[in-house]
Amino acid sequence: MQISFKNVSYIYQPKTPFEYKALQDLSFTIPSGSFVAVIGHTGSGKSTLLQHLNGLLAPTHGEVEIGDYKIQADEKNKQLKSLREQVGVVFQYPEHQLFEETVYKDIAFGPTNFGVEKDEIDDRVERTIDSVGLSSDMLERSPFDLSGGQMRRVAIAGVLAMEPSVLVLDEPTAGLDPRGQREMMDMFYQLHRDQQLTTVLVTHSMEDALAYADYVLVMDQGQLYMEGEPLEVFHQKEALNDVGLDVPEIIEFITKFEQKFDTSMQYTNQPLSQFAEQLKNKLKGGHHDE
Amino acid sequence: MERSFLTFNNVSFQYREDYPWVLQNVTLNVKPNEWVAIIGHNGSGKSTMAKLMNGLLFPQHGSVVVDGEELAEETIWEIRKKVGMVFQNPDNQFVGTTVKDDVAFGLENHGVPREEMIKRIQQSLETVGMSSYENQEPHRLSGGQKQRVAIASVLAVSPELIIFDEATAMLDPKGRREIMNTVNHLRRERDVSIITITHDLNEVAMADRVIVMNKGEVWHEGTPREIFAKQAELTDIGLDAPFVTKLAHELKDMGLDLEMEPINHEEMLDALCKYHLKT
Amino acid sequence: MNDSMIIGQYVPGQSLVHRMDPRMKMTIIFFFVIVVFFANSFGSYGLLTLFAFVSVAITRIPLSFILKGLKPVWFLILFTFLLHVFFTRQGDVLFEIFSFPVYEEAIEQGVKISLRFFLLILLTSLLTLTTTPISITDAIESMFHPLKKVKFPVHELALMMSISLRFIPTLMQETEKISKAQASRGVDFRSGPIKERVKAIVPLLVPLFVSAFKRAEDLAMAMEARGYQGGEGRTKLRELTLTKEDIAALVLFVVVMVGVFILRT
Known part of the structure; x- marks a missing residue:
């Protein structure tokens, strides 16, 4: 699905002393099927941007278009639920969202909420547990008995089981060891290609942005500071250093x-x-x- | 032989009797003023080692000796004054409602008089560059700032050893830089031994000595240079070698032998320069 | 953030009231609450009202801000007033509303009772408006200190309160994070039948509990590593000291109290 932002601004607590402009006049387009990295230091607006992708936030001004869905200011979006089914978000430390008694139930939670048939859910659970590299023997275990890395994979399976066509990843490798990080990113890249996903990766790792993305958005102070193909962007070392980023x-x-x-x-x-x-x-x- | 500040003598540890051994027969020394990095994949027993160093855990076999005294129930409070710890999660070690109160916490525990406390709080906040945040509340600080406060809290008690237990793992690159700059600054300013438990290779390169853990055992120890030279084996046990090391090995495979094992860009460039002049 | 509600909110400032020892503030308010119940004449009420408004003026917190913040309480005050107006039947009938007689005494009673109510709320909210929660905790610890003799865990209680205060914002952020993650997995917290909405709480509460326990465990370990072994032998950075200003405030308050008793009828 194509994602486009048209002059999007987002203001937290508008018209109060705490007013804070998190996004300012942001416009860009992510073509369907691409792998885009969003980079920027903490507080640059990345996470506000991310929350617009499945309607957790609606823009204060401007418009967000995701496939056929439109999210506009002051407009109750009735299709919010089906948008959220289409856009899967893997939040930072996704293992913190696990809550069910068994791994199976936790993976099935998303699809169940979206009204997927029981048989289809069984199928999906089997498929996703496999695609995140865990064995289906784990399905009846409690997610809280697993190791940190395994818990994260279960949480990711829970998002994948919704069969989204857009996958949004917020720092998915945070806290993993080097091998874990590489395996995790390779897994997402595999999924991206196999299922023709549109992938948006929010990351602090310039290495990952260079290795996996085919387009990079650089955020600074709520604005789009730079965009382009990774090599194009990363060759502008000074410009990146100016906003606190490395190459x-x-x-x-x-x-x-x-x-x-x-x-x-x-x-x-x-x-x-x-x-x-x-x-x-x-x-x-x-x-x-x- | 040089005095050892911290010693593990054949330490073995398991969390419960029916659980597997987390550490097996670990022996190591840390000298005064030395910076030792402990690396290993997740689950290699690194963090358990940290907790054994100040009596948060006790080994089933072997002994831990700090500054000539064996760790036991009777000695832990004295030893905890000498061994400070900075943990991984910036939020979960911030006890005070403000920066100042948090630094005070350790001092209050040790019964430091109030006048002395105020002086030490100021000094240690200055060392980590957080003086102007004295009255801030924790939820208004960044992860890196919270970790710097955690370092100040430890410093205020004037320990002789500071353990960083994956203290940068949850930080963004800026936060990591802040912490590493602070550690380097500390090394220049005070006499203190440092142990960093990490899988960040840039942190490893700065240490005097590296101990590599694998499956609860000491797999290897040596200078960063010696450790990085074992690139292939590092990869086998789930770790990674730095870019410069990998490049040096590629060059070596091509018959371009550099004089020494470079561990940073500058050394690599110098080595290439020498090679260039020779040809 | 709910900015129409100010009960429990702290407004930073440097005024005399802000600077006062929290123990003194709490003592004064404690006795104020008692004295308010002794007032029975317009003179005595007037004096208490004057005292309250002067206190507000000293804090430099705009009165309008406080009055607006007490909005939810206005309703209660009005309700109290009406209750008295319609159910007191003493004195002369002043006028009738829809053939319901309103007595002179009723108006007087209504005004007094709602004023009493208003003053209580105004002064107690002044305490929280000018005192950080942690100072209140310190004051409680200090005032309850004598209870230590009867093995009452004063220090532990105070520490628990201050840690809770410290973690409230952290847990709020966490709640928001988890509710967003679950909303992304199709949980609807906002609409649907009550039964569904109650069910939607589970995916929020379980992770919150798990994380709170993890935090507690980490925190306990960090506290131990930093040498915490209970209240014995501990010194304190936070020190409460009574100043001349506190004594002056107390004297003024005693004068007001005496005044109230003189003006009573």
Whole structure:
């Protein structure tokens, strides 16, 4: 589903001394089927943006369009429920939302709320527990007896079981160890491709944005500060540093290398081995090898 | 032999008798003023180690010795003055209703007179750069700021060892930087040993020594350089090597042997420079 | 945030009333409440009203803000007034409303009782408006201190109160977070039959309890690591000291009290 924001502003507690503009005149379009990373430091408006994606918040001004759904200011949206079925949100530390007695019941909770048939739910639970990499032996266990990483996967399965066409991820790897982080991101990427999802990833990890996204939105002070393809965005190191963001380490390194050796290097997301080879050629005076 | 401030002698621990061993036969030393990083995947027993270091837990076998005294029910209160801990969740260790009250909490527990307390609160808040937040309430602070207050609270008691138990895990990159800057600042300003339990590799690179845990056992220990050199094995036990290490290994595979194992960008660039001059 | 309700809210300030020792404030209010019940003449009521409004003026909190904030209470005051007007049958009949006689005494009683009610609420809300919850806790701990002799856990109680105060905002944020997560999974907290809405509370409450327990566990560990071993041998940063201002306030209040008894009929 295509997502578009048209001049969206959001104000918390308007007309009070606590008034706070979280989003200001935000406009962008996310084409259906893309994997978009939203980056920005804490307080830049990322999480307010995220909550507009399934109608948890409605814009104070402007309009949000998600597929055929429209969310506007001051308008009760009767289709809110079906919008929420279409847009699955994996919140930060999603394991905190688990509450049922068994893993099965917790995964089934979303689909049940949306009125999915019993047989279909059984099917979905089986499928999603598998796609988050857990065994179906776990279904009858209490989610609270599982390890932290497993609990998170159960919570994610609960979102996937709604079979959304848009998947919104808020810092999904927070608190995991390096392997856990990589496995988690690979899993989402797999799902994104297999189920042709539109994926929105809110992240602090520039590494992940570079590795998985095909488009990046940079937020600062509630406004869209920059947007573009990851390589395009991350090559503007100074502009990013200005708003308190880093660039991925490999790009940082290339910049330093280029300065030191007075040369230029292309980075196009090539594997590290290829990159090492280019580096070696440069050092040997790459221009002779051609 | 140099004096050891903290020693684990063949420590084994399990939470309950019918549970598996979380730690097995762990022996380690931390010297005064040393910075030791303990790394390992989730569930490798790292955090349990931290809790054994100041008597929040006691081992079933072996002993923990702090500053020459063995940890036991009778010694824990003395030892807790010497060993400060900063935990993972910034919210769940903030006891006071304001920054000042939180720093005071530990001092109040140790019966420090009020005049002295006020002085120490000011000093330690200054060290972590939170003086201007003295009267703030915790819910108005960022995660990084709360963790800095937690560090100040520990500092106020003037411990000889500070343990950071995944203290940066729940922070954003800015918060992490704040904490690491604070730790580096501490190292310059005071005599204190530091143990960081983490899986953030940039934090590991700053330590004097690294202890790698795997499945409850000490898998390896050495300088960051020595540890990162074992890149392939690190990956096997669920950890990652830093970018520079990975790059150095790719280059090595291609027959470009660098003089030493670089652990940061600058060392890598220097090594490449030397290689460049040779060819 | 509900800004039409000010009971229990603290408004930061530097006024004399803000600065006063919370123990003194609580003592004065305690006796004020008693004295209000002794007032019976317009003179004595007038003096108490004057005292209350002067106190409000000193705080520099706009009276309109307080009166607006007491909105929910206005209804109760009005109700009390009407009750008296219609059910007191003494004195001369003043006028009739829909052939219902209203007596002189009734109006007088109505005014006095609702004024009494109003003064009580005004002064007690002045306490919470000018005193942080934590200062109130300190005052309670200090005033109940003698009860320690009879093994009443004063320190523990005060610590519990201050920790609860500390965690209220955290748990509020948490509640909002979880309710949003569950709303995203199709829970409807706002509409539908009552039975459904009550059921919708479960997915909110269970995670909230789980997290509160986890926090409590972490906190207990952090407190222990920082050397907490009960109230024995503890010193305190927060210290309550009576100043000249407190004594002056007390003297003024005693004068008012004496005045009230003189003006009684």
